[in-house]
Amino acid sequence: MSQAVLFDTPGPRARRNILVANVIGGVVAAGIVGLVLWKLGQEGQLAAGRWTSLFTGSAWMNFFLPGLQNTIVAALYSVVLAVVFGLVFGLGRLAPLAPVRWLAGMVVEFFRAVPVLIMMVALYIGLGAFGVVSPRDVPLVSVVVALTLYNGSIIAELVRSGVFGLPKGQREAAAAIGMTHGKSLRLVELPQALIAMLPSLVSQFVVILKDSALGYIITFNEFLQLSRQFGGGNGNMLQALIVCAVVFILINWLLTRAAALVARRLSRRTSGRTQPRLVNAGAAGAAGTPAT
Amino acid sequence: MNLFEQVSFLFSSYNIPAAFWVNIQLTFWAAIGALLVGTVLGLMRVSPVPSLQWLGTAYVTVFRNTPLTVLMLLAVLGVWSQLKITFAQDFATNFFIYACVVLAIYHAAFVCEAVRSGINTVPLGQAEAARAIGLPFLPAARLVLLPQAFRGAIAPLGNVLIALIKNTTVAAAASVAVETSSVMRGMIEANSNMVILIFMIFALGYVILVVPVGVVTTSLSRKLAVTR
Amino acid sequence: MRNVRSIFAVAAVAALGLSACTTDAGNDAATEDEGTGTSTSTATADGADCSGGDGTLRIGIKFDQPGLGFQDGSTYTGFDVDVATYVACELGYGADAIEWVSAPSANRETMLENGQVDMIFATYSITDARKEVVDFAGPYFVAGQDLLVREDDDSIDGPESLNGKNLCSVTGSTSAQKVKDTLASEVQLLEQPGYADCVTVLEAGQVDAVTTDDIILAGLAATPANSGKFKVVGAPFSEENYGVGLPKGSDMCEDINTAITAMIDDGSWEEAVTSNTEGTGYTPNADLNPPTPAACA
Numbered sequence: 089m090s091q092a093v094l095f096d097t098p099g100p101r102a103r104r105n106i107l108v109a110n111v112i113g114g115v116v117a118a119g120i121v122g123l124v125l126w127k128l129g130q131e132g133q134l135a136a137g138r139w140t141s142l143f144t145g146s147a148w149m150n151f152f153l154p155g156l157q158n159t160i161v162a163a164l165y166s167v168v169l170a171v172v173f174g175l176v177f178g179l180g181r182l183a184p185l186a187p188v189r190w191l192a193g194m195v196v197e198f199f200r201a202v203p204v205l206i207m208m209v210a211l212y213i214g215l216g217a218f219g220v221v222s223p224r225d226v227p228l229v230s231v232v233v234a235l236t237l238y239n240g241s242i243i244a245e246l247v248r249s250g251v252f253g254l255p256k257g258q259r260e261a262a263a264a265i266g267m268t269h270g271k272s273l274r275l276v277e278l279p280q281a282l283i284a285m286l287p288s289l290v291s292q293f294v295v296i297l298k299d300s301a302l303g304y305i306i307t308f309n310e311f312l313q314l315s316r317q318f319g320g321g322n323g324n325m326l327q328a329l330i331v332c333a334v335v336f337i338l339i340n341w342l343l344t345r346a347a348a349l350v351a352r353r354l355s356r357r358t359s360g361r362t363q364p365r366l367v368n369a370g371a372a373g374a375a376g377t378p379a380t
Numbered sequence: 381m382n383l384f385e386q387v388s389f390l391f392s393s394y395n396i397p398a399a400f401w402v403n404i405q406l407t408f409w410a411a412i413g414a415l416l417v418g419t420v421l422g423l424m425r426v427s428p429v430p431s432l433q434w435l436g437t438a439y440v441t442v443f444r445n446t447p448l449t450v451l452m453l454l455a456v457l458g459v460w461s462q463l464k465i466t467f468a469q470d471f472a473t474n475f476f477i478y479a480c481v482v483l484a485i486y487h488a489a490f491v492c493e494a495v496r497s498g499i500n501t502v503p504l505g506q507a508e509a510a511r512a513i514g515l516p517f518l519p520a521a522r523l524v525l526l527p528q529a530f531r532g533a534i535a536p537l538g539n540v541l542i543a544l545i546k547n548t549t550v551a552a553a554a555s556v557a558v559e560t561s562s563v564m565r566g567m568i569e570a571n572s573n574m575v576i577l578i579f580m581i582f583a584l585g586y587v588i589l590v591v592p593v594g595v596v597t598t599s600l601s602r603k604l605a606v607t608r
Numbered sequence: 609m610r611n612v613r614s615i616f617a618v619a620a621v622a623a624l625g626l627s628a629c630t631t632d633a634g635n636d637a638a639t640e641d642e643g644t645g646t647s648t649s650t651a652t653a654d655g656a657d658c659s660g661g662d663g664t665l666r667i668g669i670k671f672d673q674p675g676l677g678f679q680d681g682s683t684y685t686g687f688d689v690d691v692a693t694y695v696a697c698e699l700g701y702g703a704d705a706i707e708w709v710s711a712p713s714a715n716r717e718t719m720l721e722n723g724q725v726d727m728i729f730a731t732y733s734i735t736d737a738r739k740e741v742v743d744f745a746g747p748y749f750v751a752g753q754d755l756l757v758r759e760d761d762d763s764i765d766g767p768e769s770l771n772g773k774n775l776c777s778v779t780g781s782t783s784a785q786k787v788k789d790t791l792a793s794e795v796q797l798l799e800q801p802g803y804a805d806c807v808t809v810l811e812a813g814q815v816d817a818v819t820t821d822d823i824i825l826a827g828l829a830a831t832p833a834n835s836g837k838f839k840v841v842g843a844p845f846s847e848e849n850y851g852v853g854l855p856k857g858s859d860m861c862e863d864i865n866t867a868i869t870a871m872i873d874d875g876s877w878e879e880a881v882t883s884n885t886e887g888t889g890y891t892p893n894a895d896l897n898p899p900t901p902a903a904c905a
Contacts, residue, residue, distance in 0.1 A: 098428055102428075106428075106429050106430075106431075109429070109431075110429070110431045113431065114431075124463065127462065127463050127464075128462055128463075131462045131811075131812055132811075133462055137833075146681045146682075149682075150679070150681050150682050197587075197591060197594075198583070198587060200542075200590070201542075201546075201583075201586050201587040201589075201590035201591055202546075202582075202583045202586050202587070203546035203547070203549040203560075203561065203586060204546070205549040205550060205552070205561045206549060206560065206561055206564060206579070206582055206583065206586070207579075207583075209561055209564060209565050209568070210564070210568065210575060210578070210579035210582075212718070212722075213565075213568045213569065213572060213575060213718055213721075213722065214568075214575040214576065214579065215722065216718065216721055216722015216723060216724070217572050217573075217575055217721065217722060219723070223722055223723030223724045224666065224724060226722055226723075226724055227724070294444075294445065297447075298445075298446070298447040298448070299447070301447035301449045301450060302447075302449055302550070304449070305449075305552070305553070306715070307710065307711075307712065307715050307719065307724070309710070312447065312449060312450060312453075313710075316453075316801075316802065316804075317671050317672060317679060317710070319804065320671075320672035320802055320803070320804030320805070321671075321672055321674070321678060321679060321680070321804070321831075322833055323804075323807075323831065323832075323833025323834055324833070325457060325804050325805060325808045326454075326457050326458050326462065326808060329450060329453055329454050329457065329458070330454070330458075332450055333446050333450045333451075333454065336445060336446055336447055336450065337441070337442060337445040337446055340444075340445035340446075341441055341445050344445070456809075457805060457808055457809070460814060461808060461809045461812040461814045462812050464812070464813075464814065470796070471774070471796045471797070471798055555798060555799060555800070557779075557799060569717060569718065569741075572721065
């Protein structure tokens with residue numbers, strides 16, 4: 089529903105009221121911001137020295153950029169592996185064979201329900217105890233596997249709902265020209281479902297990037313961890329955390345914009361719906377039942 | 381030790397239900413807060429006032445894109461330590477409340493989007509009819525839009541609730557040390573020969589908490605869907 | 609449709625390729641930031657020939673404790689780093705064969721157990737509880753638990769005066785445990801992931817003291833960012849024997865003890881203590897230092 093129909097176009101009096109409310113609201117907001125800044129100033133948190141060291145070559149070359157790189161590497165691994173996981177189990181849930189559907193459903197529901205942090209911590213300690221991977225890769229592998237299992241199960245749901253979301257006519261047309269269930273899925277439905285889910289995939293990237301910040305708890309040298317290390321060494325922990333938050337917001341905002349752009353571009357190429365999912369609450373479950 | 385002995389050993393040496401109870405309490409308070417703030421934000425985003433729309437959008441952009449971990453750390457190091465906002469003299473209570481507030485603020489952004497998606501399910505004609513009988517924005521929202529929007533938003537709201545249940549583990553970053561992920565960590569470190577068992581206990585605990593929420597919200601959303 | 613599918617295939621292949629090459633770059637960088645950076649060691653025996661070991665030695669240190677283990681840009685400094693460098697050399701690993709890995713207090717046992725590091729020099733107190741899961745060589749230093757307070761705070765002169773005060777320590781450290789066991793009824797304890805977090809909270813006044821070992825506190829108080837803001841109370845109330853953390857069943861304990869003894873005998877130990885505590889006003893307890901490494905288990 090477009091917003092314009094929810095209310096009448098404001099008349100002169102309403103416009104005046106809005107203006108007055110805006111001025112009052114603005115003054116109140118400015119007051120709160122001022123109070124916070126004053127308090128931070130009192131605590132010496134606004135002193136120039138606490139901020140300038142954040143914008144030196146050494147800070148970025150030795151701390152922020154390597155951290156960002158590790159975050160992005162972990163996220164890329166997770167995205168690729170989660171797509172593979174999602175395709176396998178998403179198609180599993182569409183399989184004609186009931187036991188396969190049942191098994192895939194169990195796996196997906198299980199990994200959707202377990203908190204990422206619980207998986208990360210268990211993997212971090214467990215992988216080492218069993219010696220399956222080279223010890224120095226344990227933190228990276230734990231982060232990637234935890235993110236893959238969780239986001240993979242979300243993507244499996246996307247695949248399934250993507251195929252369900254196609255107009256029935258597509259399947260019927262495929263059947264009409266003599267395609268089997270598998271052929272119809274492979275040649276007609278899946279390609280369109282994949283394109284329809286591409287924007288959601290991009291916004292899943294946001295979830296993965298955010299959740300990778302949990303890696304600091306298990307000694308993975310990602311962006312948050314190295315930001316904290318820098319802040320710890322230079323007496324500006326709070327400022328380093330703020331830089332960290334701003335960088336995360338910027339990257340994720342750009343990704344969200346990209347998802348919207350992709351959605352608009354691709355809507356012509358599929359009969360599925362390409363809206364990026366509205367809800368993706370980070371370190372936890374979303375998707376499944378698409379918003380209707 | 382056989383499996384049964386191991387399980388009873390773990391349950392007798394550690395208070396696992398108490399750890400889950402902390403997460404359930406966090407979920408309860410944060411869910412109420414997130415629902416209230418999120419609904420207000422959702423209304424702001426569809427309201428006639430441009431500045432309110434802008435504020436709602438800014439809120440969602442900021443809090444949806446920041447890792448929850450970073451928010452938790454900023455709450456302790458920035459808000460509690462610098463701005464000195466204290467909810468209780470007792471540290472344990474204070475940080476529990478902080479964790480609830482941060483969880484509520486973070487998930488409010490997702491509740492807002494869920495409410496908005498719910499409003500999107502209400503057909504144009506409903507709003508036009510409300511306007512036609514002379515209802516201004518707020519009464520129209522309260523009497524016509526929101527009752528239908530919440531029905532349409534049940535499934536996405538259920539998803540936010542599931543997310544919230546699982547995200548309570550991140551409260552560990554805000555000095556809440558008695559919740560599940562911290563307790564599980566301590567248990568695994570002390571009994572590293574039972575890693576898989578301990579993980580399965582906690583994982584199944586979450587499955588038991590989360591799966592019913594999914595089932596209930598899905599069936600509710602079907603049952604309450606406005607027939608059109 | 610075929611067209612569409614090929615686009616998707618190309619995108620998928622591109623994503624894989626992209627991740628593959630970025631990952632390589634990432635691993636290089638990871639090596640770099642985990643610290644093949646050379647340490648500015650003053651303690652390595654002059655002209656010593658550090659050869660004989662194969663591959664690299666991964667040593668866990670703190671990255672955030674000035675004067676002990678600290679990442680200063682791309683280099684690593686501190687007493688722990690100097691001792692580790694000396695010992696590594698004696699074991700046959702030169703400075704460029706050492707890989708420094710950050711070992712936060714709460715993760716030290718796990719890092720040894722799962723093999724992320726070969727040994728740990730991270731203000732790691734030898735305790736009976738820890739001996740059950742890891743082995744120790746050393747001790748190579750004896751410190752004492754003390755309190756760090758704000759410069760203008762005269763109300764605290766030892767653990768007895770902490771009644772009704774708020775205290776901060778680091779998760780997983782012995783100090784936190786000791787406070788919980790003996791002082792918990794009278795003080796409120798805040799546990800944070802690192803000492804820098806504690807210092808931030810102390811500066812803001814939300815806690816009244818930070819507790820851990822005196823040498824750590826002295827280093828924290830003396831960094832340029834904190835100078836003039838804090839003071840160490842100077843009434844240590846425990847004995848903390850810093851050992852070299854090793855995986856359970858390690859065969860390196862004897863060699864490390866020999867190296868530590870050699871370092872103490874040839875004066876490098878003294879030199880490392882002096883150069884790393886210079887300007888902090890800290891002097892180690894002379895009755896207990898330098899310690900004699902205990903017999904290996």
